[in-house]
Amino acid sequence: xxxxxxxxxxxxxxxxxxxxxxxxxxxxxxxxxxxxxxxxxxxxxxxxxxxxxxxxxxxxxxxxxxxxxxxxxxxxxxxxxxxxxxxxxxxxxxxxxxxxxxxxxxxxxxxxxxxxxxxxxxxxxxxxxxxxxxxxxxxxxxxxxxxxxxxxxxxxxxxxxxxxxxxxxxxxxxxxxxxxxxxxxxxxxxxxxxxxxxxxxxxxxxxxxxxxxxxxxxxxxxxxxxxxxxxxxxxxxxxxxxxxxxxxxxxxxxxxxxxxxxxxxxxxxxxxxxxxxxxxxxxxxxxxxxxxxxxxxxxxxxxxxxxxxxxxxxxxxxxxxxxxxxxxxxxxxxxxxxxxxxxxxxxxxxxxxxxxxxxxxxxxxxxxxxxxxxxxxxxxxxxxxxxxxxxxxxxxxxxxxxxxxxxxxxxxxxxxxxxxxxxxxxxxxxxxxxxxxxxxxxxxxxxxxxxxxxxxxxxxxxxxxxxxxxxxxxxxxxxxxxxxxxxxxxxxxxxxxxxxxxxxxxxxxxxxxxxxxxxxxxxxxxxxxxxxxxxxxxxxxxxxxxxxxxxxxxxxxxxxxxxxxxxxxxxxxxxxxxxxxxxxxxxxxxxxxxxxxxxxxxxxxxxxxxxxxxxxxxxxxxxxxxxxxxxxxxxxxxxxxxxxxxxxxxxxxxxxxxxxxxxxxxxxxxxxxxxxxxxxxxxxxxxxxxxxxxxxxxxxxxxxxxxxxxxxxxxxxxxxxxxxxxxxxxxxxxxxxxxxxxxxxxxxxxxxxxxxxxxxxxxxxxxxxxxxxxxxxxxxxxxxxxxxxxxxxxx
Amino acid sequence: xxxxxxxxxxxxxxxxxxxxxxxxxxxxxxxxxxxxxxxxxxxxxxxxxxxxxxxxxxxxxxxxxxxx
Numbered sequence: 001x002x003x004x005x006x007x008x009x010x011x012x013x014x015x016x017x018x019x020x021x022x023x024x025x026x027x028x029x030x031x032x033x034x035x036x037x038x039x040x041x042x043x044x045x046x047x048x049x050x051x052x053x054x055x056x057x058x059x060x061x062x063x064x065x066x067x068x069x070x071x072x073x074x075x076x077x078x079x080x081x082x083x084x085x086x087x088x089x090x091x092x093x094x095x096x097x098x099x100x101x102x103x104x105x106x107x108x109x110x111x112x113x114x115x116x117x118x119x120x121x122x123x124x125x126x127x128x129x130x131x132x133x134x135x136x137x138x139x140x141x142x143x144x145x146x147x148x149x150x151x152x153x154x155x156x157x158x159x160x161x162x163x164x165x166x167x168x169x170x171x172x173x174x175x176x177x178x179x180x181x182x183x184x185x186x187x188x189x190x191x192x193x194x195x196x197x198x199x200x201x202x203x204x205x206x207x208x209x210x211x212x213x214x215x216x217x218x219x220x221x222x223x224x225x226x227x228x229x230x231x232x233x234x235x236x237x238x239x240x241x242x243x244x245x246x247x248x249x250x251x252x253x254x255x256x257x258x259x260x261x262x263x264x265x266x267x268x269x270x271x272x273x274x275x276x277x278x279x280x281x282x283x284x285x286x287x288x289x290x291x292x293x294x295x296x297x298x299x300x301x302x303x304x305x306x307x308x309x310x311x312x313x314x315x316x317x318x319x320x321x322x323x324x325x326x327x328x329x330x331x332x333x334x335x336x337x338x339x340x341x342x343x344x345x346x347x348x349x350x351x352x353x354x355x356x357x358x359x360x361x362x363x364x365x366x367x368x369x370x371x372x373x374x375x376x377x378x379x380x381x382x383x384x385x386x387x388x389x390x391x392x393x394x395x396x397x398x399x400x401x402x403x404x405x406x407x408x409x410x411x412x413x414x415x416x417x418x419x420x421x422x423x424x425x426x427x428x429x430x431x432x433x434x435x436x437x438x439x440x441x442x443x444x445x446x447x448x449x450x451x452x453x454x455x456x457x458x459x460x461x462x463x464x465x466x467x468x469x470x471x472x473x474x475x476x477x478x479x480x481x482x483x484x485x486x487x488x489x490x491x492x493x494x495x496x497x498x499x500x501x502x503x504x505x506x507x508x509x510x511x512x513x514x515x516x517x518x519x520x521x522x523x524x525x526x527x528x529x530x531x532x533x534x535x536x537x538x539x540x541x542x543x544x545x546x547x548x549x550x551x552x553x554x555x556x557x558x559x560x561x562x563x564x565x566x567x568x569x570x571x572x573x574x575x576x577x578x579x580x581x582x583x584x585x586x587x588x589x590x591x592x593x594x595x596x597x598x599x600x601x602x603x604x605x606x607x608x609x610x611x612x613x614x615x616x617x618x619x620x621x622x623x624x625x626x627x628x629x630x631x632x633x634x635x636x637x638x639x640x641x642x643x644x645x646x647x648x649x650x651x652x653x654x655x656x657x658x659x660x661x662x663x664x665x666x667x668x669x670x671x672x673x674x675x676x677x678x679x680x681x682x683x684x685x686x687x688x689x690x691x692x693x694x695x696x697x698x699x700x701x702x703x704x705x706x707x708x709x710x711x712x713x714x715x716x717x718x719x720x721x722x723x724x725x726x727x728x729x730x731x732x733x734x735x736x737x738x739x740x741x742x743x744x745x746x747x748x749x750x751x752x753x754x755x756x757x758x759x760x761x762x763x764x765x766x767x768x769x770x771x772x773x774x775x776x777x778x779x780x781x782x783x784x785x786x787x788x789x790x791x792x793x794x795x
Numbered sequence: 796x797x798x799x800x801x802x803x804x805x806x807x808x809x810x811x812x813x814x815x816x817x818x819x820x821x822x823x824x825x826x827x828x829x830x831x832x833x834x835x836x837x838x839x840x841x842x843x844x845x846x847x848x849x850x851x852x853x854x855x856x857x858x859x860x861x862x863x
Contacts, residue, residue: 051838099834099837102831102834102835102838106835119831120831121827121828122828122831122834123828172818172821175817175818175821176814179813182810183807
């Protein structure tokens with residue numbers, strides 16, 4: 001039926017449906033792509049296509065106009081700098097994906113001479129622009145970017161101006177610690193080989209220098225450990241930072257003492273090494289995903305400005321927060337309803353899938369209230385605002401207590417549990433040793449006391465988790481599974497119950513499969529296509545993309561009856577497309593999925609069946625998960641797909657339909673009261689509460705720039721089938737941490753056996769500390785990679 | 796052997812200089828984007844084809860220069 005061409009779009013690489021869009025002997029899939037090509041070729045930027053094959057993004061969706069960027073108040077919030085001659089702005093462009101993008105965006109001034117400089121940050125997907133605002137405007141720049149296929153994402157919670165200053169302090173601290181560590185090692189070497197009595201003054205000089213190097217290490221690089229140890233003590237918890245801070249403090253004091261009383265060389269080498277390795281461990285653990293944000297909330301979902309109408313019917317953009325009650329706003333196709341409003345004009349077909357999870361768009365009639373958060377899917381609307389944005393339904397939902405509450409359901413990490421006992425044992429052992437030696441000699445006693453605290457300082461223990469998790473995170477990251485932080489790995493390993501959301505998680509939100517039950521000839525299918533093309537109803541669009549015809553017939557008398565169907569004639573033949581009671585001759589069967597019936601010339605031809613499309617490999621995935629986990633499906637939708645889905649779950653009781661966001665949250669809480677560790681897999685705002693309540697919440701998304709509130713991890717839809725492997729891998733990772741902990745304890749026992757006898761020399765400490773650290777790093781990284789290969793997460 | 800005091804002073808000063816250089820580069824944002832420059836350096840501006848006349852004119856000029 002559909003005309004299959006093997007041509008792919010020169011710009012984006014999509015299949016070309018029709019052969020009409022050709023320029024310079026190159027095929028294009030849509031007008032958007034053709035336009036981009038024309039702009040680029042006119043600007044002599046062919047290089048874009050030379051660097052990569054099909055570097056563009058498909059331009060099939062509609063573009064916005066950015067009128068609001070001309071409003072000074074709104075623009076001022078986006079600009080980072082402005083003076084008489086130039087303006088500096090940073091845009092977030094989600095479509096940056098290859099080297100061609102960098103090349104093109106950095107040659108913007110060939111397209112617009114007003115742009116002085118443009119620099120791309122590839123990983124953050126940002127472009128930094130400097131332009132002369134006497135020659136061009138912010139709106140023109142945004143439109144230019146959009147016209148060449150890089151639409152800037154400007155949302156209410158601006159992603160760009162958010163400062164990423166979290167780990168800024170760490171790198172200078174590592175630099176200082178590394179600098180001191182290196183110098184101290186050089187100066188300590190003579191002492192390792194023994195300094196003869198004639199050269200004793202050298203030894204003293206080296207010791208003084210070593211002590212000087214320790215000062216910045218303790219008071220600058222290591223300061224955070226003291227702070228955190230202090231905070232945890234205040235809360236009555238002994239976490240890993242306590243023995244670490246104690247070790248650092250004792251090392252420093254002992255080194256000063258040894259020097260002042262002239263009894264030894266001190267432990268400057270161990271001290272600087274310890275802090276340096278600890279900071280490296282922290283650096284490895286810290287992984288920031290510039291292209292993801294776990295902190296985004298409902299504000300990033302809303303547009304920056306809305307078109308407000310005045311009495312004369314003229315529209316002008318107004319910043320969203322200045323929208324007030326009674327304002328008349330205009331919402332175009334595919335735009336979000338920003339505030340609760342009454343429908344005044346237009347055909348409202350609102351997609352609330354983001355708020356309620358219901359995948360079918362809702363038809364609204366004039367005078368009805370439309371809640372914020374829905375997306376208009378048919379033509380433009382005129383609305384009257386009844387509540388400002390800050391009091392709207394969606395905002396209220398987000399600010400709901402249950403969505404906001406702090407999460408104490410998350411499991412405690414292994415290190416937290418262990419370090420509590422570790423600290424207690426360490427302190428009692430050191431005190432006992434001191435008391436044992438006290439009758440003999442208080443010097444030996446003090447020596448042994450400090451030696452235990454030094455040698456038992458859990459450097460290897462503190463490093464085992466960061467290095468294992470760092471390795472695990474980068475492996476998961478390669479499989480498009482992004483974790484909020486390293487604790488999530490341990491939480492995932494403890495899971496025993498998995499709850500799935502339906503729409504967008506188990507089923508694909510966008511991509512429904514369409515089949516025609518009956519027979520359609522080529523001409524008939526073209527006729528149906530031509531009729532459906534005139535309608536903006538989502539089902540009509542799906543039929544259009546299914547039929548994918550190249551010939552467009554001139555139809556007459558087109559008439560669309562809302563909620564029923566369409567009527568048209570072609571060459572005197574009467575075409576009816578729509579619901580069963582609308583189309584002549586269709587019989588009313590039990591409806592399990594949406595159906596669209598077709599009749600031509602009063603002859604019933606059949607119907608289109610629109611199936612929800614499940615994610616590929618769902619069967620295998622569920623088979624593997626059902627073995628080890630309790631699985632549930634929870635959906636905001638009605639049970640139209642029950643027949644399709646029930647085979648994947650253990651019983652009908654495991655499938656729940658028509659659940660509100662609050663119901664979902666309550667269901668998870670109920671499971672948790674029965675001591676279940678629940679993993680919630682969902683998407684969108686309607687699952688936010690459940691994601692937050694669960695022990696671990698994973699948001700599945702086909703576009704990772706989407707807004708995923710409340711989640712601990714983001715899983716790219718393409719990697720959905722890897723879920724069982726990922727869960728097994730997290731379990732293996734936790735085992736690796738346990739094993740490396742055992743190794744660390746072995747080293748500690750060796751060290752302590754020296755320390756108890758009061759025989760610990762700085763040399764032994766200086767050898768033991770790096771050796772144990774290196775062992776742990778090697779063991780954890782190698783075994784994590786072996787486990788990843790075993791679970792097919794690495795090639 | 797007292798030269799060692801001088802040598803160590805030199806080595807520490809030199810190391811401090813490098814530490815300072817690192818801090819300067821870090822604070823001036825050179826470590827902020829570690830990926831894009833690696834791509835950018837591979838772009839060859841010569842790929843942009845110059846109009847044929849211009850090219851031949853340039854070549855002629857160069858030839859003239861080399862002849863002189």
